[in-house]
Amino acid sequence: MRNIFVLFLLIILIASCTKETGSFDLSFKAIMKDEPLILNKAYEFGNMDIKFENLAFYVSDISLTDKKGGKVELADIEFISLNNFDELSASAGKSIRFNDIPTGTYKKINFTMGVASDLNSKTPSDFDVSDPLGRTDFYWADWKSYIFSKTEGSADTLRNGNFNLKFFYHTGSDELIRSYELVEDLNVDENFNFGLEIFFDYDKLLRKGDETYFDIKAFPRNHNPSELNVITQLVNNYIKAIKFRL
Amino acid sequence: MRPFKLHIWLILLVFLFLSCEKENQKSEDIDLTQIEYNPVDFKLNTPKHFPGFTNPADNPLTIDGVKLGQHLFYDPILSLDSTVSCASCHIPNKAFTDGKSISNGVNGLIGTRSSMSLVNIAYAFNGLFWDGRSNTLEEQAIEPVENAVELIEDWDNVEEKLRRSPKYQELFRKAFGITRATDINRNLATKSIAQFQRIIISGDSKFDRVEFGNNAAYTNDELDGRDMYFDADPLTPDAECAHCHNGALLTSQQYFNNGIESVSDLNGFPDKGKGGVSNILFDNGKFRAPTLRNIEITAPYMHDGRFKTLEEVLDHYNSGGHFAQNIDPLIRPLSLSEKQKANIIKFLKTMTDTSYLSNPNIIDPFK
Numbered sequence: 001m002r003n004i005f006v007l008f009l010l011i012i013l014i015a016s017c018t019k020e021t022g023s024f025d026l027s028f029k030a031i032m033k034d035e036p037l038i039l040n041k042a043y044e045f046g047n048m049d050i051k052f053e054n055l056a057f058y059v060s061d062i063s064l065t066d067k068k069g070g071k072v073e074l075a076d077i078e079f080i081s082l083n084n085f086d087e088l089s090a091s092a093g094k095s096i097r098f099n100d101i102p103t104g105t106y107k108k109i110n111f112t113m114g115v116a117s118d119l120n121s122k123t124p125s126d127f128d129v130s131d132p133l134g135r136t137d138f139y140w141a142d143w144k145s146y147i148f149s150k151t152e153g154s155a156d157t158l159r160n161g162n163f164n165l166k167f168f169y170h171t172g173s174d175e176l177i178r179s180y181e182l183v184e185d186l187n188v189d190e191n192f193n194f195g196l197e198i199f200f201d202y203d204k205l206l207r208k209g210d211e212t213y214f215d216i217k218a219f220p221r222n223h224n225p226s227e228l229n230v231i232t233q234l235v236n237n238y239i240k241a242i243k244f245r246l
Numbered sequence: 247m248r249p250f251k252l253h254i255w256l257i258l259l260v261f262l263f264l265s266c267e268k269e270n271q272k273s274e275d276i277d278l279t280q281i282e283y284n285p286v287d288f289k290l291n292t293p294k295h296f297p298g299f300t301n302p303a304d305n306p307l308t309i310d311g312v313k314l315g316q317h318l319f320y321d322p323i324l325s326l327d328s329t330v331s332c333a334s335c336h337i338p339n340k341a342f343t344d345g346k347s348i349s350n351g352v353n354g355l356i357g358t359r360s361s362m363s364l365v366n367i368a369y370a371f372n373g374l375f376w377d378g379r380s381n382t383l384e385e386q387a388i389e390p391v392e393n394a395v396e397l398i399e400d401w402d403n404v405e406e407k408l409r410r411s412p413k414y415q416e417l418f419r420k421a422f423g424i425t426r427a428t429d430i431n432r433n434l435a436t437k438s439i440a441q442f443q444r445i446i447i448s449g450d451s452k453f454d455r456v457e458f459g460n461n462a463a464y465t466n467d468e469l470d471g472r473d474m475y476f477d478a479d480p481l482t483p484d485a486e487c488a489h490c491h492n493g494a495l496l497t498s499q500q501y502f503n504n505g506i507e508s509v510s511d512l513n514g515f516p517d518k519g520k521g522g523v524s525n526i527l528f529d530n531g532k533f534r535a536p537t538l539r540n541i542e543i544t545a546p547y548m549h550d551g552r553f554k555t556l557e558e559v560l561d562h563y564n565s566g567g568h569f570a571q572n573i574d575p576l577i578r579p580l581s582l583s584e585k586q587k588a589n590i591i592k593f594l595k596t597m598t599d600t601s602y603l604s605n606p607n608i609i610d611p612f613k
Contacts, residue, residue, distance in 0.1 A: 039528065040527075053572070124297055124493050125295055125297045126297070129297045129299050129371050134297050137499070137500050141476060141478075142477060166575035226480065
């Protein structure tokens, strides 16, 4: 009888030591004019029409912080491609599930747009070819930096149906790293998958400081480290272009 | 007399039948356990400046696995009439290409695309072939055998031929520890070919030594070409090469329409490339960016071998190519002078490295 009692206590002890965990879903979605952004679809853009053709970026240092200030690291780096050619996939965006997150209510989520400087000091050769940071198409040796984001497309500047002006804006280098946090109660429960949607509004991303659209005709390309104006504006626009939905 | 003769014939027929049966049994049921099986890891020395690659857990490199793959790669036994091997289209001294615009198969049948280099293929990800239709080397190696314009053979026949061969019985036993000849199959054959392909490493060109080893130097012309290739000097034009051909592997492993085809719309590409696999219209006419390592010895160029020389390639990129809706935004008129184009070619030639030809594990074992 005594042995059974001890065993019972032991089981309770072990059970209480086992921390309950749940999962947390993060969904990244591109929108344009408040609708899911579909690649190769024409959108009004000031006095011209544009089509997006390649939208991808790095997000690093994704973490949750609990009410006591404890941090749960979700990921060091994620490569997000939002290249969706139809309504269904554009609505779904790119989802990542983080498992084994201690259950509870978290007070905020933090992440960095771009490659955090500790990782940005490395090169693709430091990683496996299939690692997100092993991608050489997202590394620019002469910047000594990863390309944090690519926003590429074509413009019909005369609105005559010819999308013959190619544009691309590639961001990169430590000075263009931007960090964000969402202060909100975020519940991780073992019984259901908690999800957070992060929308990237490309209509707001490609605007100048005065809220008018980028002059794609005058500056259709930017990947030059000595000409950072346009891409600095682009990364500064994240604060207006990123929206959250629980 | 007549009935007796018939009797003899009947006996002979039965004897013939039985002897055939016995012969079949002999090829099917051979016990291989007397042959030593002692797998030893193959130590692959990869250049320090290369990224890593993950070898499949179910197909580790072993000395005997690589050896078997090497033999199968060079042996025409995989083809219908024993005239064509993997090496027919992937010739070592051409960086494992074949020097033809479009590769030939059995009976000289013309294929559909140019042979791709296998150098550093261990590092390939994001799809193999020009259109990315295979995910792994093991998966890729299955296809050419039964391709109607390549080896035109049936894997069932190949397996039977290999099972009957005492040499391959031994090689398969040593590579994979099979116990009977009937255990020889296409799965093991392609695994060993993949092992062999993974050891074809090249990382000792002048480009490697200058960029990563700091123990060599470019000539002035090569350096000028390098500056344009990498857009490294604001005083020289940006030749836009490095966007697609970069890193130590000299490829981004992505798919692009580089403007070589004149089409009226995205349905007009004679070879849909990536689009034929993904079924995404916008992928039509996109092809995998090949490595530029050894580009000097892998002519002709492009997926259909349309450019015979590097000069023609440079002329194409300098022109800005043919516009299409999905042309890569970096393909644009470059306004390079003849001297500048020549210097870029000089730089490209620093990427040549055939040191792997001295590796006995890589060259033809039948010679």
